[in-house]
Every structure is written in structure tokens, then in C-alpha cells.
Amino acid sequence: MKPRNLLYAQSGGVTAVINATAAGVIEAARMHADSVGRVLAARHGILGVLDEDLVDCSGLDDAELLALRQLPGGAFGSCRFDLDAPADNPAQFDRVLAVLAAHNVGYFLYNGGNGSMETAIKISQAARARGYPLTCVGVPKTVDNDLEGTDCSPGFGSAGKYLATSMREAGLDLRAMAGRRGRIFVMEVMGRNCGWLAASTVLARRAPDDAPHIVLFPEIPFDETAFLTRVERCVARLGYCAITASEGIRGADGSLLIEQGHDLSGHVQLGGIGQWLARLVHARLDYKYHWTVPDYLQRAAGHLVSATDRSQAEAVGWAAVQYAIAGRDCVMPGIRRRSDAPYRWEVEPVDLAPIANQERRVPRSFIDADGFDLSPAGLRWLGPLIEGQAPPPYLNGLPDYRLPDCPPVARRLGPYCG
Numbered sequence: 021m022k023p024r025n026l027l028y029a030q031s032g033g034v035t036a037v038i039n040a041t042a043a044g045v046i047e048a049a050r051m052h053a054d055s056v057g058r059v060l061a062a063r064h065g066i067l068g069v070l071d072e073d074l075v076d077c078s079g080l081d082d083a084e085l086l087a088l089r090q091l092p093g094g095a096f097g098s099c100r101f102d103l104d105a106p107a108d109n110p111a112q113f114d115r116v117l118a119v120l121a122a123h124n125v126g127y128f129l130y131n132g133g134n135g136s137m138e139t140a141i142k143i144s145q146a147a148r149a150r151g152y153p154l155t156c157v158g159v160p161k162t163v164d165n166d167l168e169g170t171d172c173s174p175g176f177g178s179a180g181k182y183l184a185t186s187m188r189e190a191g192l193d194l195r196a197m198a199g200r201r202g203r204i205f206v207m208e209v210m211g212r213n214c215g216w217l218a219a220s221t222v223l224a225r226r227a228p229d230d231a232p233h234i235v236l237f238p239e240i241p242f243d244e245t246a247f248l249t250r251v252e253r254c255v256a257r258l259g260y261c262a263i264t265a266s267e268g269i270r271g272a273d274g275s276l277l278i279e280q281g282h283d284l285s286g287h288v289q290l291g292g293i294g295q296w297l298a299r300l301v302h303a304r305l306d307y308k309y310h311w312t313v314p315d316y317l318q319r320a321a322g323h324l325v326s327a328t329d330r331s332q333a334e335a336v337g338w339a340a341v342q343y344a345i346a347g348r349d350c351v352m353p354g355i356r357r358r359s360d361a362p363y364r365w366e367v368e369p370v371d372l373a374p375i376a377n378q379e380r381r382v383p384r385s386f387i388d389a390d391g392f393d394l395s396p397a398g399l400r401w402l403g404p405l406i407e408g409q410a411p412p413p414y415l416n417g418l419p420d421y422r423l424p425d426c427p428p429v430a431r432r433l434g435p436y437c438g
Contacts, residue, residue, distance in 0.1 A: 024067025024126025035175025044337025180220030191231025
């Protein structure tokens with residue numbers, strides 16, 4: 021019997037190491053040519069499946085796979101699109117399964133975050149209901165580090181390394197420019213409900229007075245009086261204060277302090293808390309102020325990738341293929357920490373059902389008693405994840421990033437009209 025093909029797709033916000041996972045998937049599949057036929061990728065996640073917009077990755081050579089491993093962003097395109105419940109829109113799942121059948125796909129690997137794990141479950145359920153033989157495996161990825169079922173999420177370590185580096189460098193600048201009037205700097209980082217990225221900036225600190233001096237977590241309700249008091253004390257001591265703020269900071273009533281509005285799907289658009297905090301401090305304390313929003317930079321910094329993060333990203337890609345071939349439907353390769361020092365980890369299968377659409381927040385034990393800093397336990401946990409360097413090749417002074425040249429797969433169905 022002809023081996024069935026494997027379809028891989030990327031979903032959600034991309035990372036600096038998601039393509040290392042893709043390279044791991046492709047290499048692992050090659051090692052099992054008796055079980056896996058071609059390795060296909062859908063362009064722009066599940067939307068590419070619905071549109072039958074697929075490419076063939078089977079012909080990538082070793083040099084191209086190395087370039088793919090070093091490439092930030094999503095090489096095959098991503099999306100933020102949730103499939104409907106199977107009972108609510110059976111035609112949508114009829115289309116997904118028709119595309120998979122048309123291209124002899126027996127393995128579906130979806131590389132994303134919480135919602136992507138739910139998508140893998142839905143497609144698995146739809147396949148079983150229609151009697152279509154398919155193994156669906158979720159593959160973890162998110163800079164937010166909010167996936168349950170894994171000690172850390174591939175993508176987070178590199179984003180944390182970039183933010184900690186940026187805070188260390190900005191802190192030196194701030195120290196140099198501090199004057200009699202007092203000066204503050206606010207870095208607004210991603211983190212709708214979870215403060216993992218904000219927490220990572222504490223790794224910038226070598227001495228107690230190094231930046232950042234205050235960290236604001238979504239997990240801790242914002243107390244304006246306590247915050248301003250802490251800022252004032254820091255400026256009185258040092259002449260300046262560096263602050264990290266998660267974009268999703270909330271008040272005592274649980275409501276967001278700042279939101280930009282809603283998108284067409286009704287999702288709240290965040291952003292602006294850094295500017296709001298800087299102006300609040302200026303209005304109350306009359307300090308000079310600056311703020312910055314790393315935005316895409318924190319998840320696209322391929323020049324500052326954590327070697328640990330890249331190794332884990334590639335490892336979950338390899339493991340996902342092994343699980344698929346073994347018929348382990350609706351699982352995810354989760355990272356298990358075995359020790360902190362030395363840092364040791366391994367990959368184990370995790371059932372998707374209990375973890376899909378769940379959020380893993382920063383434990384209270386990782387935050388200090390005042391709620392403005394990390395605890396020693398938090399520092400011990402975070403430290404290993406940013407270790408090691410994995411720089412890309414450079415050409416003419418800039419990273420030499422190269423997109424893979426994967427030929428499109430000929431469509432066999434009519435256009436999707438859903």
C-alpha cells in the first residue's frame with residue numbers, strides 16, 4: 021500500500037523558532053519513508069486547508085532545511101481562524117476532509133497554541149465521524165508560554181531572551197541619561213492574560229539596582245497608589261526607574277486598564293498600556309518619560325534565538341511525527357523538565373482534551389510578595405530557557421534569512437465557497 025502523506029500547518033502568532041519545528045517535522049518524516057509519503061504544508065494554517073492551498077516540502081535538501089531552521093516567522097504562513105463546532109457547520113468539516121482525502125493525507129500536524137490544539141481535536145472528531153483514517157497531532161508553539169501540558173512553550177525562550185537583552189541595554193541608556201528631574205522608561209510587552217514575557221525581563225538584572233525595577237503582571241491587579249510609591253522610591257534612590265508592563269494589566273475589578281477596540285471577530289485588541297503608564301507617572305510625579313512597544317520584534321528576533329528554545333522547537337517536531345506514525349491521535353509533544361541545575365528536559369506525549377483552550381498563568385509562587393517582581397523560584401525556573409546562542413548566518417552585515425522554495429501542489433477540488 022502506498023504510504024499516506026503528512027500535512028503540516030502553522031497557526032496563530034509566529035515565533036523565532038517555529039520553523040525549526042517545521043524542519044524537525046520534515047526531517048523526521050524522511051526517516052520514515054516506509055510510513056510517510058510526501059510532506060505537505062498548508063499555506064496560512066487551516067485557511068490553506070480549506071482553500072486547498074498546499075505546497076510540497078518533500079524536495080528540500082539539507083542546506084534548505086538548515087536555512088528553514090534558522091528562519092524566524094512562519095515560513096508557510098499562519099492565521100488566526102477558529103473552525104466552527106462540527107455540529108454547527110458540518111460543511112466546513114466536509115471540505116477539510118475532502119481536501120485531505122484528495123491528497124492522500126493520513127497525518128495532520130497543527131503547530132500552534134491553545135486554540136490550535138482545539139482545532140486538532142475538532143478535525144480528529146470530524147474524521148472519525150466520517151470514517152476517514154486520520155491521526156491528528158498538536159504541536160506546541162507560543163511566545164506567551166501559556167500552553168498547559170508542557171513545562172514551557174517553544175518560542176517563549178527566544179522572545180524572553182530578546183526582551184531581557186533589550187531591557188538590559190535600555191537600562192544602561194536610562195542610567196546614563198538620568199538627571200535631577202528624574203526619568204522613567206516603560207517597556208510594554210505581549211501578554212494578554214499571562215505575564216511570562218514580562219517576567220523574562222527580570223533576567224536582564226545582574227545587581228539589585230539593575231533594570232527592570234518594576235514588573236507589572238496581568239496576574240496581579242494594578243494598584244495605582246502602590247505603583248506610584250514604588251516608582252517614586254526608585255527614582256529617589258537612583259534618579260530613574262525602568263518598568264516592564266504586560267499589555268493585559270487589569271484593575272481590581274478585573275477589567276483591562278487599556279484596550280484599543282475589537283476586531284471583526286469581536287476579539288479585544290490590546291495595546292497602549294506603556295504610554296498610559298508613562299503619562300500617569302508624568303502627571304502624578306512630573307518625571308521625564310519614555311516608553312516602547314517591541315510588538316512583532318519580540319517574537320521575530322532570529323538574531324537572538326535561545327539555543328535551548330531552538331532545540332526544544334525542533335524536538336517537538338520530531339516527536340510529533342513519531343506520535344503520528346504510531347497512531348497516537350489527539351496528543352501533543354509536551355516538554356518535561358527533569359532538573360533545573362543542570363537543566364535537563366525531555367519530550368512526552370500529552371492528551372489534548374484536558375489542555376485545549378486552557379491558559380497557563382504565572383504561578384503566584386513565581387511572583388514576589390509585593391507583586392512587582394519575580395521570586396527566586398521564578399528566576400530559577402526562567403533562567404535555563406534563554407541559555408545558549410544560535411545566531412543565523414550573515415550576509416552583507418545582515419542576517420541571511422532565506423524562505424524555502426516549495427512547489428505548489430496542484431488543486432484537485434473546486435474552490436471553497438464557505
